[in-house]
Amino acid sequence: MTTAPHWSKSSYSGGNDGNNCVEIADRTSHIAVRDSKAPTRATLTFPTTAFATFLEAVKRQP
Template structure:
């Protein structure tokens, strides 16, 4: 199964750090996609999304928590 096919039926969840009001900055991720962390903008769900490896996502999120520039 191709990744795009898997994402067409996946459940997305909104980041707890995203705004809760309509039109605010909203990041969603999808769980359950083997080997990838899919990420999209909830305001444009049909637009292309990003997919990170688990290691790259962990590095990215860790750098945000530490307020530093990620090195992947």
């Protein structure tokens, strides 16, 4: 049995209905990413360690 992922949206997702962002779901071995404007469309998945490296690089940007 597979459990449905819990999707989280950034607190920086913008005004109005907050749909100007991506959502992430933290799975055991990977991170899933989807467009909040089209949640039923395809998702991207990344190994957890690769996504953590990506986030650290983004945080270092001015």
